[in-house]
Amino acid sequence: MIKQKQKISILAYSFLLPALAMILIFKLYPIILVTKESLFKVSYLSGTKVFVGINNYMDLFCDSSFWNSVWVTLKLNLLINPVQLVIAIIMGMLININHKGKMIYRFLFFIPLGVSLAVTTIYWSIIFRPGNGVMNYLLNGLGFPTQPFFNSASQAMWIIIGIASWKGCSFWMLFVLAGLKNIPKEIYEAAEVEGVGSLSSFIFITLPMLSKTLLFILVSDICANFMLFIPIFMITHGGPDSSTNVLMYQAYRTSMINGDMGHGMAMIVSLMILLSIVIAAQFKLFKDNE
Amino acid sequence: MKNFKFLKVLTALFLIAVTISPLFANGQKETENKESLRTIKIFAYQFRNDDNRTQHMADAYMKSHPDVKIEIEEYPWDSYFQNLEVRFNAENPDFDVVIMDIPMIANYAERGFLKDLSKYIPQDTFEDKIAQKSLADVIYKNQIVAAPMQNSDQYLFINTDMAKEAGVTLPSVVVDNNTNITSDFAKKWGDSAWTWEKTVAAAKKMTKDLDNDGITDVYGLHIEQAGRLYQLQPLGGSLGGSIVAPDGMTVKGYLDQEPWYKAIQFYSDLFNKDKVEVPGSFIPGYDAPKEFVNGSFAMMVGGGWNIKMIMENPNINVAIAAHPYFKDGISTTPTGSWVIGASASVPDEKMDLVSDFISWWTLTDEGSELWYDTNGELPASKYMLNKLSTNEKYSQFPRSAQRLGVYQVMNTAQGRPVTPFYPFINEGFDKAFTNAAQGVDPTKALNDAINEIEKNIQRVK
Known part of the structure; x- marks a missing residue:
């Protein structure tokens, strides 16, 4: 019996082996490398790489650009995640409820899923080009003044949020939709018999029944948006005046453009720790909720 | 049943082999070395x-x-x-x-x-x-x-049709498709360069809102590589400014001097006060030479690599003038x-x-x-x-x-700073000039950049 069990587990582990090897090589190993690199410093003048322990991390504490990037990353996440979650719920509801325009909504909401974030970014950069971009012509036609968009420290972040949400909301909507489909119709029918209105059934039935799905979306969305990079890399380069300089981009700039690998890798490890704290807090919330 | 067992063992062996095979992939090393x-x-x-x-x-x-x-x-x-x-x-x-x-x-x-x-x-x-x-x-x-x-070399490309329409008189010596260029001619051409002051005055005349809808349709001037050190160095250079100390170890005492504050103010004014520069040009992918031949702006300070494409385009008439310089300064060009x-x-x-x-x-x-x-x-x-x-x-x-x-x-070429810290200087410089163009106070933008450059240099020294 034990032998039989061992044989089965060998086969089971051999099936897991390729996937585990991939995780080890492409996920775990880079994390180890990044952490190792963050403990070294390259001296430009001697050309040597020296072990500096946690000095790169200590430097980060005194680095105002780093703290600005932490703040920008947190600000972006505080704004973008609730926006994406609420819109994804509304979109999911519009597709789930039976009404005449359901097919049109379904068609429109699924379009962003077929377009890559890079292509989306290019479209949005054309629409919101400062000066004579498409949006300025539209605004002007409606009697509004010309807007600086990506040239404005107060507007650029919102457009980045728009780009990421245009695609993100459609993606998260799929999970909302799956969650909505899992709520038994009988509950709504019973509520209807009891005279419960639409708003009340949404608040007291739909939202509680969706809570697990929504927590999953929130965790995944925060992970994705903490590492948001493409629109910033392709359009703003962290500007204007560092208003979109998220931690991911600051780390990329420090290590890949300036060649200061140790400092850049310390930022990546810090981002990883920050993200782990946020996720741990959410799992705690998830557990308490259960 | 026996066959099923055999199949299970075979599958397990195959999966293990696939996973560990890359570890043994150096068999041909010797032949490869030769x-x-x-x-x-x-x-x-x-x-x-x-x-x-x-x-x-x-x-x-x-x-x-x-x-x-x-x-x-x-x-x-x-x-x-x-x-x-x-x-x-x-x-x-x-x-x-x-x-x-x-x-x-x-x-x-x-x-x-x-x-x-x-x-x-x-x-x-x-x-x-x-x-x-x-x-x-x-x-x-x-x-x-x-x-x-x-x-590399830099020129002022002028759309002659737009200049004529705006009543702008071209510099006394310019080059078009029929000019016979000799060494003597080049000197006369270089001497006839406009000052930046004249260039901006001409750019103002050529900036147009064609349909009076409040949106500028044609800008007067664009510097090809928006906000980049390579093309903007001549602004401070023309006023006698250097970017970095001769030993390449610091920008303090160089980039924080009067010529650079004047240069960054001038660049900021092109966008924010004179409004002759293209505000959307900072978005990566903006193809300045193509926008120039399409008539989005009337003059371009751009590289010699554009000459063939611009001058052979049948839809546009262009004159090539020498690179501008400041009235009280000297002529310097990127190289x-x-x-x-x-x-x-x-x-x-x-x-x-x-x-x-x-x-x-x-x-x-x-x-x-x-x-x-x-x-x-x-x-x-x-x-x-x-x-x-x-x-x-x-x-x-x-x-x-x-x-x-x-x-x-x-005669006029001025090289970029020779220093191991060039990536920091280049990045800080670009950031300062881009921020200034996007409305940040030019002095603050330059000071912030200098502090960041110095901090980075100290860290990796």
């Missing part, structure tokens, strides 16, 4: 228009050296330096020859990424074959760390371009081949002429500079226009 000594791997910038220029040179070299194999790995501008940075930092960058932008070489050399070419090619040969200013730019700490492939070097990782037994290839491309008459004919950008070799100035073959426009570039190299 072959690799006759293979040159080039890490190359994908030159404009993606027309396989590097491949063309490689093919010519392989034709005369049939036992040599050349492999090229190309990347476009947007991702070139990032990829190169990653590869240089790898244990083995896996290339022998590398094409680099000239201001980066001090940094690469300082970090031990490049071979000293003068160990393999006599310094006299470099001095005989390469223009003095170009050679000076590739010498770092008495080592020749790269060989100059070409140079420097791509260079070619050898990776420090190349084994000594392979350096003869690698240095021969670099020497053939940049120092021989045959190689430098073939490169110029293929690439068409201002040469760095003495042989080609001389031939370009005097030979009948290059007397026809637009090639002849590069005689103006020769004039710039000899």
